[in-house]
Amino acid sequence: xxxxxxxxxxxxxxxxxxxxxxxxxxxxxxxxxxxxxxxxxxxxxxxxxxxxxxxxxxxxxxxxxxxxxxxxxxxxxxxxxxxxxxxxxxxxxxxxxxxxxxxxxxxxxxxxxxxxxxxxxxxxxxxxxxx
Numbered sequence: 494x495x496x497x498x499x500x501x502x503x504x505x506x507x508x509x510x511x512x513x514x515x516x517x518x519x520x521x522x523x524x525x526x527x528x529x530x531x532x533x534x535x536x537x538x539x540x541x542x543x544x545x546x547x548x549x550x551x552x553x554x555x556x557x558x559x560x561x562x563x564x565x566x567x568x569x570x571x572x573x574x575x576x577x578x579x580x581x582x583x584x585x586x587x588x589x590x591x592x593x594x595x596x597x598x599x600x601x602x603x604x605x606x607x608x609x610x611x612x613x614x615x616x617x618x619x620x621x622x623x624x
Contacts, residue, residue: 535559542567554579566591582606590614 557580581604
């Protein structure tokens with residue numbers, strides 16, 4: 494009876510894993526290169542630098558980029574924060590220097606680039622443009 498229960502638990506765990514679609518890739522060193530899992534059609538992807546530091550996080554919905562995307566440098570500083578809506582660029586995208594200071598900003602409206610801003614190394618706004 495105990496073996497039957499254990500077998501049922503393993504089968505259920507495997508079925509649950511298949512529904513979530515957990516997959517991992519590894520570097521030759523054994524460190525995790527990427528982790529992907531699916532929940533209700535939404536795929537979550539986490540990529541890592543060889544050091545183990547997170548390099549990016551993103552989402553897909555039905556195979557299309559969707560949701561918040563972030564890119565990080567080797568030290569964990571966020572370099573890019575972007576947004577997608579069913580494969581289309583949306584909202585405000587921000588770009589940062591390795592010191593964490595804002596370097597640029599792009600705004601999208603219904604998938605089209607609407608405006609942009611550029612910032613100097615001192616963090617001061619030095620250029621804007623409407624599209």
